[in-house]
Every structure is written in C-alpha cells, then in structure tokens.
Amino acid sequence: MISTAEPNVAPASALLALDLIRKYSVPGPRYTSYPPATQFSDDLSALRLEEAIAEDNRPDAGPVSLYFHLPFCETHCWFCGCNTVITQRRGAAAEYLDDLAQEIRLTAAMIDRRRPVTQVHLGGGTPTFLTPDDLRHLGGLVHETFTLAPGAEFSVEIDPRRVTEEHVSALRAMGVNRASLGVQDTDPAVQLAIHRRQPLEMNRRAFAWLRAAGFGSINVDLIFGLPLQTAEGFARTIDDVLALQPDRLSVFSYAHVPWIKPAQRIFDQRAQLPSLEDKLAMFGTAHGMLTSAGFVDIGLDHFARPNDALAVAQRAGTLHRNFQGYTTQAGASLYAFGISSISATETTYRQNHKGLAEWRAALAAGKLPVERGLRLSPEDRRRRVIIMRLMCDRRLDHTALSRELGLDFAQAYAKELAGLEDLRADGLVRRAPDRVEVTPAGIPLLRVIAMRFDPSFTTGPHRHAQAI
Numbered sequence: 001m002i003s004t005a006e007p008n009v010a011p012a013s014a015l016l017a018l019d020l021i022r023k024y025s026v027p028g029p030r031y032t033s034y035p036p037a038t039q040f041s042d043d044l045s046a047l048r049l050e051e052a053i054a055e056d057n058r059p060d061a062g063p064v065s066l067y068f069h070l071p072f073c074e075t076h077c078w079f080c081g082c083n084t085v086i087t088q089r090r091g092a093a094a095e096y097l098d099d100l101a102q103e104i105r106l107t108a109a110m111i112d113r114r115r116p117v118t119q120v121h122l123g124g125g126t127p128t129f130l131t132p133d134d135l136r137h138l139g140g141l142v143h144e145t146f147t148l149a150p151g152a153e154f155s156v157e158i159d160p161r162r163v164t165e166e167h168v169s170a171l172r173a174m175g176v177n178r179a180s181l182g183v184q185d186t187d188p189a190v191q192l193a194i195h196r197r198q199p200l201e202m203n204r205r206a207f208a209w210l211r212a213a214g215f216g217s218i219n220v221d222l223i224f225g226l227p228l229q230t231a232e233g234f235a236r237t238i239d240d241v242l243a244l245q246p247d248r249l250s251v252f253s254y255a256h257v258p259w260i261k262p263a264q265r266i267f268d269q270r271a272q273l274p275s276l277e278d279k280l281a282m283f284g285t286a287h288g289m290l291t292s293a294g295f296v297d298i299g300l301d302h303f304a305r306p307n308d309a310l311a312v313a314q315r316a317g318t319l320h321r322n323f324q325g326y327t328t329q330a331g332a333s334l335y336a337f338g339i340s341s342i343s344a345t346e347t348t349y350r351q352n353h354k355g356l357a358e359w360r361a362a363l364a365a366g367k368l369p370v371e372r373g374l375r376l377s378p379e380d381r382r383r384r385v386i387i388m389r390l391m392c393d394r395r396l397d398h399t400a401l402s403r404e405l406g407l408d409f410a411q412a413y414a415k416e417l418a419g420l421e422d423l424r425a426d427g428l429v430r431r432a433p434d435r436v437e438v439t440p441a442g443i444p445l446l447r448v449i450a451m452r453f454d455p456s457f458t459t460g461p462h463r464h465a466q467a468i
C-alpha cells in the first residue's frame with residue numbers, strides 16, 4: 001500500500017502519453033450510449049414506445065437490468081452534474097416512492113416479469129436520503145415485482161456524509177451487495193470551494209460499516225479538475241483513498257458545463273479552475289499511482305483490482321457499457337425508473353421527464369413519464385456495436401464484427417478505418433489487415449478514437465465536456 005504520510009506525486013505512467021492527450025483531447029461524448037443522449041428527440045411518436053417494449057419482450061428476450069433514480073440531496077455540491085432535488089424535507093422521499101411504485105406498476109404490466117433481473121442500481125442524488133424504512137419499502141417493491149437472478153449485482157451510490165449504520169443494514173437486507181462512495185477530493189480547501197465538507201473519518205466509517213455488513217465490492221468516485229485542486233493535492237487524495245482499500249476507483253474529469261448546470265457559474269474559471277495542463281498532471285498522477293498500486297486501467301476513468309469482476313470481464317471480452325459506465329452485464333435490457341432516468345432496449349432509448357412535476361403528472365394520468373428518446377435505425381445499431389466493442393475491448397476484430405453485423409466490416413467502414421491514420425501514425429492505434437487495436441497510449445483517448453465512427457458527432461456543432 002502507498003504510504004499516507006507524504007504527498008506522493010508519481011511520475012506520469014510510462015503508458016500515459018500526455019503530449020498526445022493534449023493534442024487529441026477535444027470535447028466529445030462519453031459513449032455511455034450510442035447515439036449519445038444529446039441526440040435524443042422529443043418527437044415521442046417516432047419512438048413507437050409500446051411497440052418497442054413489446055419487441056423487447058419477445059419469448060427469447062434476455063435478462064433485465066433495473067435502475068432507480070433517487071434524486072434527493074440535503075445540500076448542493078456546486079460541481080454536480082446529476083439531476084437532483086435539493087431539500088431537507090424527509091417526507092419528499094416517501095411521496096416520491098409512492099409515484100415510483102406507480103411507475104413500477106405501469107412498466108411491469110408491459111414487460112415479461114419472468115425475465116431474470118441480473119443487475120439493479122440505486123443512483124441519485126443521494127439514495128440514503130431515504131430513511132432505512134423507505135429503503136426497505138423500495139426493496140419490497142423490487143422483490144415483489146421482479147424476478148431477481150441468483151447472484152444478481154445489486155449496487156447503490158453512497159454519500160459518506162449521509163449514511164448511517166442502519167442504512168447499511170437496510171440495504172444489505174434488501175440484497176444490495178455493491179457500493180460506490182462519492183469522495184471526490186479529501187482536501188478541506190477543495191471541499192470548501194465545492195460546498196461539500198467531508199472529513200476523512202466519514203469515509204473510513206462508511207467503509208467499515210459496509211465491509212462489516214459483507215459488501216463484496218466497494219468503488220470510490222474521485223473527480224479531478226475541481227476548483228483549487230493541484231497535482232500534489234490530488235496525490236494526497238489518492239493516498240487517502242488507497243488507504244481505504246477500495247476494489248474499484250472511478251477518476252472522473254470534472255465537466256464544466258455552466259450552460260447546463262448554472263450552479264457551476266459560482267466557480268471563477270480563471271482564478272479557481274485548474275488549467276488543461278494542470279488537469280493532465282492530475283490525471284497522470286492518478287494513473288501512475290493507481291497502476292503502481294496494482295489497479296488495472298479498465299478504460300476512460302475506471303480502475304479495478306485484477307481480481308475484480310470488471311477486470312475479469314475485460315480479459316474475457318465480455319465487458320459492456322451502459323449509462324452507469326462500464327459493467328459486466330452484457331445484453332440486458334435496461335428499465336429505468338424515476339425522474340430523468342434513461343431506459344435502453346435493443347431498438348430504443350427513452351428518457352423520463354427531468355422535472356418532478358412533469359414526471360408526477362404523467363404518472364397520475366396513467367402514462368409512462370417519457371420526455372424524449374430515440375428509435376435506433378439499423379445503421380445506429382451497427383455503429384453502437386462498433387463503438388461498444390472499441391470502448392470495452394479496445395480493439396475491433398474485423399472477422400467477428402463482420403459476423404455480428406452481417407456485412408463486410410472492413411469494406412462497409414473503409415472510410416472510418418482510413419480516418420484512423422493520424423491516430424496510427426501517433427501510436428494510439430495499431431492496424432493489421434484483420435483488426436484495429438488501441439495501444440496503451442490510446443486508452444485514455446478511447447472516446448476520441450470512438451468518435452471517428454460517430455457520424456452524428458462530425459456533422460454539426462455539439463457542446464460536450466472536454467475529453468480530459
């Protein structure tokens with residue numbers, strides 16, 4: 001383990017080519033879906049929702065993944081990009097659960113409830129804004145309505161500031177077996193600047209409760225690029241977090257999108273926010289320290305211990321990507337509940353209303369609370385496969401893709417393959433007659449490489465956060 005006594009600014013990993021990241025880091029989507037959510041439309045008739053759900057529930061349908069968005073937070077962290085409802089009124093959660101129960105009933109009436117549920121995720125917001133009793137109520141709804149597969153992955157996002165030992169017991173009793181802790185940065189000055197006071201002791205306490213309750217996998221979320229952060233300070237954060245012995249880490253780049261998240265305007269971009277160079281130094285430090293500590297770089301911002309399910313799935317070529325990031329659950333239809341949540345089936349994406357009032361009004365009228373979405377064309381579905389394989393396997397196997405897509409991959413995508421030439425010349429990808437491989441230097445730029453297969457991205461102006 002790395003000592004926590006001294007700041008430990010590791011030299012950027014030999015695998016991390018900062019000059020190339022600098023050269024290629026342009027704003028782009030994170031490809032938790034393809035096409036990305038920025039392409040969704042509010043033309044609901046084009047979605048043909050009922051037809052799409054029926055198609056998804058044919059007799060040979062695969063497993064199901066469930067997501068519940070629990071949006072409440074007691075206070076607002078100013079960097080936050082999530083869809084939240086800030087309140088101290090506990091009763092808000094119980095009212096929300098009543099509406100969530102209605103959404104579960106409406107959806108369950110349309111899907112084959114015998115399909116095995118292999119993954120459940122409670123996200124937010126702050127899921128433990130709910131009282132332990134509220135959580136038990138939600139757990140009851142999930143178990144009564146759906147058929148959980150043995151060994152299903154059941155995960156929750158935990159805010160160490162807002163969790164109690166009783167919450168942990170309630171979560172474990174409802175079958176939750178994985179947790180992801182929001183830490184972000186352990187420096188008190190950074191915490192003050194982002195309006196999130198979280199002494200180290202809170203993180204230690206949450207870890208101790210979760211481990212004692214038998215949580216098998218614990219992830220920690222960190223963010224670099226926040227106000228007042230430096231590479232030295234971020235190294236101390238990594239040291240603090242490694243001392244907790246997590247199984248996975250997500251090291252996200254802060255997305256400064258004040259045109260979407262007005263609270264971020266409070267940050268003085270020039271005086272407080274690190275420059276791109278500083279962010280690169282932080283990412284280099286994190287990458288070097290985590291790989292030196294034995295974590296595997298899964299891709300983009302995810303790191304996992306070599307025996308963790310994510311690292312095992314990556315070696316086996318079964319890694320998948322969904323709205324929560326990398327996952328081991330390939331081929332599951334995603335049914336999502338709560339405001340702003342996104343469901344995904346073979347042929348559609350559909351996103352719920354982001355506003356509580358609109359979501360609630362649709363449910364009161366007995367309608368699925370969908371605000372926008374996308375019906376995937378056959379070409380969208382082909383490109384989704386290509387981008388998914390690139391993001392998860394870091395390679396494109398021409399023969400396997402030709403078989404899966406039912407066409408000659410190299411011929412059909414000759415223009416895109418030729419468009420990789422600058423990346424090849426810079427050593428970010430390797431080309432062979434039958435495959436493309438992302439090199440270790442190209443891994444931090446996976447999304448930039450994937451953009452070369454995304455025509456929607458290159459056809460007009462799009463506003464995304466910077467790739468790093």
Ligand code: SF4
Pocket residue numbers: 072073075076077080081082084124125126159182
């Ligand atoms: S970072 Fe987490 S706790 Fe903070 S406002 Fe966002 S969702 Fe809520």
